[in-house]
Amino acid sequence: MSSGSKPIEVTDVTLRYRLEKANVGTIKEAAVRTLRRQRTTEWINALDGVSFDVDRGEIFAVVGPNGAGKSTLMKIIARVLPPSTGRVIVRGQVAPMIELGSGMNPELTARENIILYGAMLGRDPKHMRERVDPIVEWAGVEDFVDVPTRAYSSGMMGRLAFSVATDIEPEVLVVDEVLSVGDKAFRAKSQTRMNQLIHGGSAVVVVSHSLEMLRNLATRAMWLDRGRVKMLGSADDVLSGYQTSG
Amino acid sequence: MTAAQSTVRYDSDIRRRPLVTEFQNFWRYRGLIKLLVVRDLTVRYKRSVLGVWWTILNPVLTIAVLWIVFSNFFGRGGQLDFGEPYVVYLTAGILIATYFSQGVIAAGSAIVNSRGVLIKMYIPPEIFSLAAGVAAAAHFCLSLIPLFLLVILVGPGLTWTALLIPIPLVFMLMLVTGIGLLIASAAVFFRDVLDITRVLTQLLNYLIPTFWTVDFIAASPKALALVKTNPVFSYLVVFRTWAYGGEMPPTWNIVMMVASGVVALALGVYVFSRNWRRVVVRL
Numbered sequence: 001m002s003s004g005s006k007p008i009e010v011t012d013v014t015l016r017y018r019l020e021k022a023n024v025g026t027i028k029e030a031a032v033r034t035l036r037r038q039r040t041t042e043w044i045n046a047l048d049g050v051s052f053d054v055d056r057g058e059i060f061a062v063v064g065p066n067g068a069g070k071s072t073l074m075k076i077i078a079r080v081l082p083p084s085t086g087r088v089i090v091r092g093q094v095a096p097m098i099e100l101g102s103g104m105n106p107e108l109t110a111r112e113n114i115i116l117y118g119a120m121l122g123r124d125p126k127h128m129r130e131r132v133d134p135i136v137e138w139a140g141v142e143d144f145v146d147v148p149t150r151a152y153s154s155g156m157m158g159r160l161a162f163s164v165a166t167d168i169e170p171e172v173l174v175v176d177e178v179l180s181v182g183d184k185a186f187r188a189k190s191q192t193r194m195n196q197l198i199h200g201g202s203a204v205v206v207v208s209h210s211l212e213m214l215r216n217l218a219t220r221a222m223w224l225d226r227g228r229v230k231m232l233g234s235a236d237d238v239l240s241g242y243q244t245s246g
Numbered sequence: 247m248t249a250a251q252s253t254v255r256y257d258s259d260i261r262r263r264p265l266v267t268e269f270q271n272f273w274r275y276r277g278l279i280k281l282l283v284v285r286d287l288t289v290r291y292k293r294s295v296l297g298v299w300w301t302i303l304n305p306v307l308t309i310a311v312l313w314i315v316f317s318n319f320f321g322r323g324g325q326l327d328f329g330e331p332y333v334v335y336l337t338a339g340i341l342i343a344t345y346f347s348q349g350v351i352a353a354g355s356a357i358v359n360s361r362g363v364l365i366k367m368y369i370p371p372e373i374f375s376l377a378a379g380v381a382a383a384a385h386f387c388l389s390l391i392p393l394f395l396l397v398i399l400v401g402p403g404l405t406w407t408a409l410l411i412p413i414p415l416v417f418m419l420m421l422v423t424g425i426g427l428l429i430a431s432a433a434v435f436f437r438d439v440l441d442i443t444r445v446l447t448q449l450l451n452y453l454i455p456t457f458w459t460v461d462f463i464a465a466s467p468k469a470l471a472l473v474k475t476n477p478v479f480s481y482l483v484v485f486r487t488w489a490y491g492g493e494m495p496p497t498w499n500i501v502m503m504v505a506s507g508v509v510a511l512a513l514g515v516y517v518f519s520r521n522w523r524r525v526v527v528r529l
Binding site for chain 2: 015017025026027028030075078079080081082083086087088089090091092093094096098099102103105107108112115116119120121122124125126148
């Protein structure tokens, strides 16, 4: 079954982290607690033995209640968090669609922000300079390219971030809640672009609470519960199983 | 398997190799580092009415105050005992002290300050500390302008040794980035680390002869030893002799500068490397 060349391979991944029972945020507090021999931490498994893979053209949905580890899993695939044990292999360029626009600075102009944000997403600054025009045009802010973005409305900022983030043909797409931004007209436009990306033949992992949308979208699915895989299989089976569980 | 095989972009089993991985990252992300430095400079200038002049004016004002207070005390008639104009001596001292303290604080807070980005996309965190150090170096370069003006107007005039200033500049960058990375890893776990750092760098700056002269403490061998073993003292000696002295500093000051820069950077990067996993999970 495993061909060894799929864009995403996750094998027996566990993420363990220390939960601070009391907030020990300073050296002083830590020293006092050590002297009093108070145990303040406890180990928690945010993910526990999770394995799956995603092939090209597959749209893989991850569902589960809050705190099941869905967002942690997205971060592990996006390389933001390293697994404690187990192995993650990602082949090809990754586009993480997780809370867009962090890293944009209101004091910088749209042009400066596009280049900086693009570079943070791992793209070549030279390439980003050439992409400024199509990006602002798509976002509908071409008249404000050299204006500091602090003058932007939140809608304009959202459109700009979305336009930069989706200005690629990724081989791996990681989506935490399918995004659409802006007013009604722009929402339709961004929804279309998102669908193009999702159906563009890359390996897609999508997290959402909207089961209806996932049912139309996903080909396979995984149900996470308290960090463990509860069910893995075809989208129909898993989504129905999850829905009937309440 | 006819489809084109994409290259492996990420394999979590490939372990970090302390020092190697980080220096590879510094090189690989040099484009981003450059953009982060430019961002740092632009944001700072745009926020103030005076723009770029503020960077130059800021040390000038500090120096003016110290000069008014101490010039009669240390440099009677505007000259030090060994013939240097006091104002030039003072300016050079303040520039090095500012570069060191601003650099360490900026590099030390860089990872915590970039938390919003680091928890959403993959960027090696050490990049931000190096970029903060380079930004401090850029500020130092800008503040060389008032120093050279003073050297030309009231000082001994420019000498060829001023061309050697990039050497202390680069070793100071290594020193502040190394110390900054040590602090940056700790600051993720304990938020008072940065406050402690501010106090300590300030104390350390009083321990180097910025506005005072070494002969002032020459009577106490203990104080003298304390001052001379401080690595920043050696940077200051080297910088002063090259910026306007026109001669070679004592060899041991050069050795101290090179050694402390290399050791601090290697140590900072190594400690960060051993802790990066805990750092990113804790962020």
